[in-house]
Amino acid sequence: MFDKVKELMELKKKADRLKKELEATLIEVNETRGIKLVINGAQIVQSIEIDEGLLAPAHKNRVQMDLLKSFNNGVKKSQQAAANKMRNIPGLNLPGM
Template sequence: MLDNLGNVMDLVKKVQEAQQNLQNEEISSSSGDVMTVVVNGQQDIVSIEINPNYLSPENKLLLQDLLCATLNQAITKSRDLNQSAINKLTNDLNLPHIPGLF
């Protein structure tokens, strides 16, 4: 029974390390030269840069649409990175595949 507790503690430690690593990972997505969005591996927005050449009332709708699309693209990349880290962790731990668990 104590062996199982040690395995659980190892799992918890590895999950915490993976979460910390994901928080430090930065994923960038851009819409040409208009804007760049950076998120971390936990889908937190780190930065948004907008080219000042496009900041005008005439470009308002374009910027709003591009911001949504660029954010969604960055978050999707971050989710993929997160899922890859979880898959690596579960493979390293040799856990059985249980659909929906990770």
């Protein structure tokens, strides 16, 4: 019984360490014209940079679509980074990861 509690405590330590690593992992997405997005491994957007030339009213729809695409690509990449880090934790066998 105590061995199981000890194992659970160790897994919690590993999960906490992983969470900190993910928060420190920065993923930069610059796939669209003039928009740069930085998201961390915990999927929190850290920054968005938009080229000044894109801010004209005539470019509004394009900027919105490009920003949406950048954000979604950033989330996908941060999920992949999280899954890769979780694979490296011994004893943390999560299906589908």
